[in-house]
Amino acid sequence: MNSFYKLISIIGLILGVFIPKHDSFGQNCSINAGGNQVICGTTATLLATRGGNLATGNPSPIWTLEEKPLGATDPLISSPNTLNTDVSGLNSPGIYRFRVSQSCESGTTSSIVSVTAPGEVSTFTAGPDITGVSALVGEATLSGVIPPGYTGQWTYYNIFEFEFFSNIVTTNAVMVNDNTETPNLNLLNKVNHPADPAYIAILTITSINNPNCTYSDRATVRFVPNPEIVVPTSVNFCQTPPNNRIFFNLQSTSPIFSTLNGAPNASGHPDFGTTVTLTPISQPIGGNIGFLEMRSGVIFLSGVSVIGSYTFNLTVSNSIGSFTTPSITFNFNGSEPQRGTFVNSNYPDQMQLYSFVGTGGAVYCNKEGDTNPITFFFGINPDDPEDLITNVSVSNIFPPGQNHSIESVSGQGTRERLITVAPPSGGWNIGTYKIFIELTNGTCRRSHIYYIHISDAGRSDIEVDDTTVCYPGSGSVSATIMLPEVFISAVNSSYFQDFSGHYQLTSISRPPGAANPIFQANNLRSLTNVSTVISNLNREGEYVFRIRAVPYTGSVGDFLEKEFECSGASLESTFSVFVSTQRGANAGSDFGVSCVPNPRLLGNDPGPASSGEWIFVTGPDGASPVFSDQNLPNTEVTGLTEEGDYTFRWSITTGDCVSNDEMTISVGLCNRSRVITNPMLPSKIRIL
Known part of the structure; x- marks a missing residue:
């Protein structure tokens, strides 16, 4: 604002005359520094937009550092005279503010954007491995380093259980002060330790400023085992x-x-x-x-x-x-006798391996209420003698109603045994019936189990809704996936008893350069879990996954396929997780207008993956502004018919994240002229 208008403004304030905050003849040009950012890492990209009447020659904008965290070194602005520029060296945790200025035909306008940085992590470590400590001592102090601006959290797991069984368990260990740099990992039972006493300790740090910025490092804690094992006599x-x-x-x-x-x-x-x-x-x-x-x-x-x-x-x-x-x-x-078989071409419904070795069974559709007995085949291994004894009994876990019973066992003394199971009184009920079969040679014995499954035909298609998550622009994010309600409510306690089916997720496609998604395995191990988490999503774009209901091990028979066939339902489908970079909202600078009936707002561009919306927040009594298009960042607003301040909010929605910013237009009415008389001035001045 030039000296003449400064003088007029001072006079107006003294005499109570309305003078707008900026050019009283309307917005000459404007610039928007872009949405505020919360980043991972130490670099950011600033994205400015400008409009209106620029100074002669369309001079370039100028980026300058406005503010930095206490003690931080100055960051580097790579292209300070362009609308879009990279900044680097944001090494300290905290807020950096950058101003972009633009020369207009009348005066200069500017806008400020903030970048919240987590701080650099070059010093981060979980510390050295700890080995050689006796299990009888059973205490180890870790030596991690947590950088400024971060919090730390330790987790740990047993090495043997993970390497041999892929289990994440903490058997016989406890960690004390697990949110400090130097926690203790101690054995609970030091003498008779019930697990191999070696563990991986993981230190994960999380930015105080951006919880999506996490880093992990690990150290091994390996105790020397107690050699005094206790054996049977x-x-x-x-x-x-x-x-x-x-x-x-x-x-x-x-x-x-x-x-x-x-x-x-x-x-x-x-x-x-x-x-x-x-x-x-x-x-x-x-x-x-x-x-x-x-x-x-x-x-x-x-x-x-x-x-x-x-x-x-x-x-x-x-x-x-x-x-x-x-x-x-x-x-x-x-x-022991060799393992028998349930597979025979004369009994095509029978399948081998229901859930673990020595099991088999069959799935029956539309069998509820049927009073006919079910006969199934059981074969003796060719390497075993034919005179093995078959003992058959039923389980005490059965569908509601009366229990089933063994009607007959034929073929004793041969390799082919037929076992006939009588239904409960009133016929077969929905659920799973369990039959024990024991082979014995008089000294050693081998057990088998057969399952008769009566389907309720109540399965529905395996389907998962698409999900959108917002991304801060760096680091990685996670998506919570709601799993199908296929087996959420058990039909009854017998239904698919002992069957260990689970959901299997497969990554079909991901954005270019994206890391492999990580599935939360423990939350997929049961068909009754309600949700799971997919993490390590570190690129913007579409991730496509396949979900399928499968047995726990791949060699199990097609019991799930048969169960879904009874319902005419599909046990697999695909779904997408859309990762969209979160845009911070910037509503632009405040300004004043007079004699400009339809000023334009200048919010920052939400981009193709987000949506924006202008909202009228507050204004003079009786005011009712109208947007030409409230979803456009550069929109015209009408109806500013009352003198005073109008506040507008610009909101950007990305997935489930919303960012807001507000700006104010100060309005002076054009048809209101006042004559100011002051003896210090050479003549009267009319203010419009």
């Missing part, structure tokens, strides 16, 4: 074909560790100094007993190939010391 054992593994269990009070190559970072692995040696005392002629491996409280043996009694002891040695067990007598009784 005597064991009776029947070998189970086809694996034919020979083993026995440690006593429940024994410390546990693993020597497996399948868990190479477990504490008991030989690479870390623990050895187990078996010394035979006596064994049958032809026997050559030896130690094979140890895991989960189970000792596996080699060289037990002859029926008879084996006597031996075990010696465990490591940095804690050496311990030799009392003698163990292992009575080897030979082999």
Whole structure:
């Protein structure tokens, strides 16, 4: 504003005459610095827009640093004379403000944008690995570093359970002060530790300014296991074909560790100094007993190939010391019968492997109320003698109503047995009936289970709604996915009992350069879970996923497929997660108008993935402004018929995120002229 208008403004204020905050003849030009940003990392892109009457020659805008966090170094503005520029070196946590200025035909206008930075993370670490601490001591102090501007949270899990079973568990460990740089990871039971005492400790830091900015680092805590294992004095054992593994269990009070190559970072692995040696005392002629491996409280043996009694002891040695067990007598009784089969071409409905080895069954549609017995086939393995004895019984878990019963077992003394099951009084009920089948050779026995499933035909298509999540522009975000309500409410306690179906998610496509999405596996392991989380979504765009209901293991029979066929429903579909960069709203600078009936607002562009909306917030009594298009950032507003301040809000919606900013127009009425007389002025001045 030039000196003449400054003078007029002062006079107006003294005399009570309305003088607008800016050019009283209307908005000459305007510039918008773009929406405020909350970033991850140390760089940002500033996006300005401008309009109106620029100064002669269309001079370039000028970006300058307005404010920075206390103690921060100046960031670098790469192109300070362009509308769009990158800024780098936002190394300190806090708010950086940048001003963009533009010369107009009349005066200069400017706008400010803020960038909230999390701070750099070059010093971040979970610290060094901790090894060699005795499990009998069982306490380890970690040495992490949490950078300024971040909070830290530690988690941990057992290494053996993860490497061998893919389980995330914290068995027998507790972490104290888990939100500090130096927590303690302690064993709960130090002497008789019920799990291999090795753990991964993970430090995750989260920006105070932007919770989407997270970083993780890990350290290993590996305690030396207690060598004083507790063994039984005597064991009776029947070998189970086809694996034919020979083993026995440690006593429940024994410390546990693993020597497996399948868990190479477990504490008991030989690479870390623990050895187990078996010394035979006596064994049958032809026997050559030896130690094979140890895991989960189970000792596996080699060289037990002859029926008879084996006597031996075990010696465990490591940095804690050496311990030799009392003698163990292992009575080897030979082999169990081979696993039978439920598969036969004459019984096409039957399937092998309902949920675990030795199980089978069939799914029946439209069978409710049917009073006819069901006969199923059970075959003896060709490598077993035909005179194996078949014992059959029913489970006490059954659908509501009376229990089923075994009507007959035929084929004893042959390889083909037919088992007929009578329905309850009144016919078969909806649910799953369980039948136990035991094969025995007189010394050793093998168990099987058969499941008769009577479907309720109540399944619906597996469907998941598309989801949109907003993205701060860097880092990664997560999407919560509501899972289908296929098995949310159990039909009854017997329905699909023992069946371990779950949802399987598969990534079909993702935006270019995007990382692999991470599925929250534990929330997919049951068909009754209501939601799951997909994380590590680090690019804007569409992610496409397939969801399918599947058995827990891939070799299980088509029980789920048959169940869905009874309902005519599909057990898979696709859905999308749209990741859209969140736009901060900037409503533009306040300004004043007089004699300009339809001023224009200048909000920042929401972009193609977001939507914007102007809202009238407050104004003079009786005012009723109207937007030419309230969804356009540069929109005309009419109806400013009353003198005073009008406040407008510009909102940008991205997915489930909303950003707001407000600006004010000060209106002076054009048809209101006042004559000011002041003896200090040479003449009268008319203010419009």
